Amino acid sequence: MAQALTRDxxxxxxxxxxxxxxxxxxxxGQAPRLRTSVMTHVAWVPERWEEAATGTLAGLAERxxxxxxxxxPRPDDPENRLDGDVDFxxxxxxxxxxxxxxxxxxxxxxxxxxxxxASVVLPLLVSDLPVFLRWRGPLPFDAPELGELLGIADRLVxxxxxxxxxxxxxxxxxxxxxxxxxxxxxxxRTLPWRAAVxxxxxxxxSASHLRVAGPEAEALLLYGWLRARLGRDVDLxxxxxxxxxxVEVDGREAGPRRVEPKTPSDLLSDQLEDFxxxxxxEEAVRRFASSPT
Amino acid sequence: xxxxxxxxxxxxxxxxxxxxxRARRTPEPCAVAIFGASGDLTQRKLFPALYALAFxxxxxxxxxxxxxxxxxMSTEEFRERMREGVQEHGRDEFRSxxxxxxxAGTRYVCADLVDEQEDREVIECLNELDEARxxxxxRVYYLAVPPSAIEPIVLQxxxxxxxxxxxxxxxxxxxxxxxDSARRLNEVIRSYFEESxxxxxDHYLGKETVQNMLVLRFANGIFEPIWxxxxxxxxxxxxxxxxxxxxxxxxxxxxxxxxxxVQNHLLQLVALTAMEPPIDFSAESVRNEKxxxxxxxxxxxxxHVVRGQYGPGHVEGEEVGGYREEQxxxxxxxxxxxxxxxxxxxxxxxxxxxxxxxxxKRLPRRETTIAIQFKRAPHPPFEVDSEExxxxxxxxxxIQPDEGVSLAVGAKVPGQGLTIRTVHMDFLYGxxxxxxxxxxxxxxxxxxxxxxxxxxxRADEVEEQWALVDAMVAPWKRDRPxxxxxAAGTWGPPAADELLHRDxxxxxxx
Numbered sequence: 001m002a003q004a005l006t007r008d009x010x011x012x013x014x015x016x017x018x019x020x021x022x023x024x025x026x027x028x029g030q031a032p033r034l035r036t037s038v039m040t041h042v043a044w045v046p047e048r049w050e051e052a053a054t055g056t057l058a059g060l061a062e063r064x065x066x067x068x069x070x071x072x073p074r075p076d077d078p079e080n081r082l083d084g085d086v087d088f089x090x091x092x093x094x095x096x097x098x099x100x101x102x103x104x105x106x107x108x109x110x111x112x113x114x115x116x117x118a119s120v121v122l123p124l125l126v127s128d129l130p131v132f133l134r135w136r137g138p139l140p141f142d143a144p145e146l147g148e149l150l151g152i153a154d155r156l157v158x159x160x161x162x163x164x165x166x167x168x169x170x171x172x173x174x175x176x177x178x179x180x181x182x183x184x185x186x187x188x189r190t191l192p193w194r195a196a197v198x199x200x201x202x203x204x205x206s207a208s209h210l211r212v213a214g215p216e217a218e219a220l221l222l223y224g225w226l227r228a229r230l231g232r233d234v235d236l237x238x239x240x241x242x243x244x245x246x247v248e249v250d251g252r253e254a255g256p257r258r259v260e261p262k263t264p265s266d267l268l269s270d271q272l273e274d275f276x277x278x279x280x281x282e283e284a285v286r287r288f289a290s291s292p293t
Numbered sequence: 294x295x296x297x298x299x300x301x302x303x304x305x306x307x308x309x310x311x312x313x314x315r316a317r318r319t320p321e322p323c324a325v326a327i328f329g330a331s332g333d334l335t336q337r338k339l340f341p342a343l344y345a346l347a348f349x350x351x352x353x354x355x356x357x358x359x360x361x362x363x364x365x366m367s368t369e370e371f372r373e374r375m376r377e378g379v380q381e382h383g384r385d386e387f388r389s390x391x392x393x394x395x396x397a398g399t400r401y402v403c404a405d406l407v408d409e410q411e412d413r414e415v416i417e418c419l420n421e422l423d424e425a426r427x428x429x430x431x432r433v434y435y436l437a438v439p440p441s442a443i444e445p446i447v448l449q450x451x452x453x454x455x456x457x458x459x460x461x462x463x464x465x466x467x468x469x470x471x472x473d474s475a476r477r478l479n480e481v482i483r484s485y486f487e488e489s490x491x492x493x494x495d496h497y498l499g500k501e502t503v504q505n506m507l508v509l510r511f512a513n514g515i516f517e518p519i520w521x522x523x524x525x526x527x528x529x530x531x532x533x534x535x536x537x538x539x540x541x542x543x544x545x546x547x548x549x550x551x552x553x554x555v556q557n558h559l560l561q562l563v564a565l566t567a568m569e570p571p572i573d574f575s576a577e578s579v580r581n582e583k584x585x586x587x588x589x590x591x592x593x594x595x596x597h598v599v600r601g602q603y604g605p606g607h608v609e610g611e612e613v614g615g616y617r618e619e620q621x622x623x624x625x626x627x628x629x630x631x632x633x634x635x636x637x638x639x640x641x642x643x644x645x646x647x648x649x650x651x652x653x654k655r656l657p658r659r660e661t662t663i664a665i666q667f668k669r670a671p672h673p674p675f676e677v678d679s680e681e682x683x684x685x686x687x688x689x690x691x692i693q694p695d696e697g698v699s700l701a702v703g704a705k706v707p708g709q710g711l712t713i714r715t716v717h718m719d720f721l722y723g724x725x726x727x728x729x730x731x732x733x734x735x736x737x738x739x740x741x742x743x744x745x746x747x748x749x750x751r752a753d754e755v756e757e758q759w760a761l762v763d764a765m766v767a768p769w770k771r772d773r774p775x776x777x778x779x780a781a782g783t784w785g786p787p788a789a790d791e792l793l794h795r796d797x798x799x800x801x802x803x
Binding site: 195200280281 | 307309313314
């Protein structure tokens with residue numbers, strides 16, 4: 001691991017440094033380490049999310065070897081420049097002799113450089129592989145940088161729990177759904193609860209009331225999902241909680257068999273395994289957007 | 294007009310809430326009865342596999358296991374042994390909540406299945422579990438017993454098989470000891486069980502890379518056009534073991550390498566390598582194509598089959614004894630611990646393309662590989678000296694220990710002049726998908742619980758495999774071999790090298 005690049009770098013510097021680190025990581029006389037990539041993972045990380053994003057990355061790189069490009073926007077910086085760090089991370093899998101390596105490029109986009117992120121990312125994408133864009137925090141729907149990065153990504157990964165007002169943001173997200181596949185980590189968290197509600201069929205065929213104790217984002221997604229799946233209106237009663245603790249449909253409690261606690265890294269990894277669209281999620285979001293609570 | 298009530302099945306199929314939930318394959322409620330449950334296989338493989346499935350919530354909530362064996366033991370003692378097996382051999386962390394859930398549905402019945410009174414106890418135990426655990430009369434009978442015990446158990450169990458739910462029967466290899474015995478066993482089993490209920494297990498087919506072979510061939514457009522006699526010079530399949538026979542002398546003396554490995558694992562690998570693309574990935578389509586290959590396969594004659602037996606030698610720096618010195622082995626045993634053979638697949642795709650197979654005990658290392666060696670470039674325009682380091686392209690499929698694929702290609706050595714060397718491009722399976730690979734038994738047990746027989750061997754496949762093996766061993770009855778003929782820790786007898794040298798080829802270098 002190295003942090004060889006810091007202030008005022010160019011994309012060419014980044015590429016050269018990556019090549020140097022790859023060569024340096026091979027001991028003389030040993031089999032060369034393999035760069036293995038299944039995607040380019042671009043993460044947009046505003047300042048307040050930096051720590052959380054770095055923590056998530058620690059477990060992620062091992063599970064999804066890829067070129068990861070972390071973009072830290074600093075639009076208020078008075079200088080227009082690019083700062084960067086390059087890591088070459090290698091992992092040994094149990095029972096295997098050779099290490100497998102992936103690359104992490106951290107770039108601070110200072111000043112006006114933060115307004116044109118796609119031009120920085122484009123030359124660094126690994127050819128022929130899908131691009132996943134993880135957007136940390138609330139989505140600035142009208143900001144040009146979001147539009148630029150959506151233009152080069154195959155899939156947008158968000159966590160609607162990170163949004164201060166998911167009830168307002170979900171209808172705006174619905175407008176994006178036609179153009180790009182979206183994964184929502186909060187939606188993934190509701191999976192065991194949706195499976196549990198499904199076991200209540202057919203008794204909930206004519207359900208009219210949903211009660212959720214949990215975060216707002218998850219409650220709204222479950223609400224949109226149930227209405228979309230049943231094709232009927234349902235009202236929502238929500239009690240705030242840090243995690244989903246209770247889901248009831250018409251007074252019948254849906255209890256998942258075992259909800260495995262997942263790390264942020266695992267949650268993101270799960271999303272990075274999905275390449276197609278999720279029509280059920282899209283229907284849930286659209287149904288919510290058509291008549292929010 | 295009378296209102297028709299919807300059946301529960303229709304209701305389930307119409308459940309709109311299930312749509313889009315990840316199609317995780319969870320089986321219906323059922324009980325698994327393992328016969329031969331006091332043996333190594335149950336403790337080392339089957340229970341760790343069941344635990345791994347429970348760990349991932351892949352078993353149904355209403356699930357039970359009944360261990361059946363002649364060894365006197367209480368249910369508590371059986372659970373304790375299985376817990377030790379899970380802790381020692383399992384691939385996941387040990388979680389007591391997962392184990393307790395599995396153990397709560399586990400029973401042990403000490404019974405000799407040939408005894409009518411005792412086998413009634415097994416049936417009663419299973420019926421009780423239907424009540425207590427809600428297993429709904431669905432049964433998997435797992436025969437983890439020596440080959441000689443299969444037929445008596447089936448004869449005893451068959452008439453009393455559960456009639457309430459579905460029934461599946463798992464039979465461990467080897468299935469018979471020749472074509473006649475395999476046919477008879479098929480007849481006996483099929484007098485009580487439908488072919489769709491019979492799951493003949495060959496754990497090699499549960500390995501990820503073996504399944505990946507089908508993906509590699511049929512999901513990538515670049516391989517199939519060159520996967521034929523026009524471009525492939527020959528195929529080498531190696532199943533090498535560095536271990537001896539451990540404590541399996543009783544079985545191995547009867548089976549030898551040809552029945553232990555060639556009849557099942559090796560011929561399955563031949564079938565997967567040579568088969569035509571199936572129209573879909575259903576059990577019948579895949580197995581139909583494999584059977585066609587096996588029917589088309591022959592060995593050109595006795596001199597194209599080499600057998601061997603290891604003598605003393607060194608493996609991994611340790612001095613080891615010869616086969617005849619192993620405990621339980623006859624001092625003049627003529628059992629082969631090594632087989633090499635040349636086969637041909639007589640069809641449009643493979644005519645005249647040799648498939649060289651070899652397997653052996655006490656070879657220098659453990660390795661299972663399929664090597665597709667392509668023909669040389671027709672006219673390399675380089676000076677002869679430049680090409681010294683150049684070998685034909687080889688696509689190497691590693692099945693164990695490191696699962697993956699590598700391709701040997703010629704590349705220019707950097708610098709002045711033009712020198713060509715062979716370079717390996719490796720794709721290690723775990724490198725791109727860093728998830729723990731499931732053990733073969735996990736996959737196969739889950740498939741059986743789900744009723745998916747794609748990775749199990751069908752009756753006609755087994756019979757074709759035996760027909761081939763019978764043809765290979767027929768000449769052996771006439772001559773007594775000069776054993777031992779290879780030292781432990783070497784790559785087999787010299788005759789195996791000659792088998793390829795005669796054709797102007799050689800075994801892959803290791």
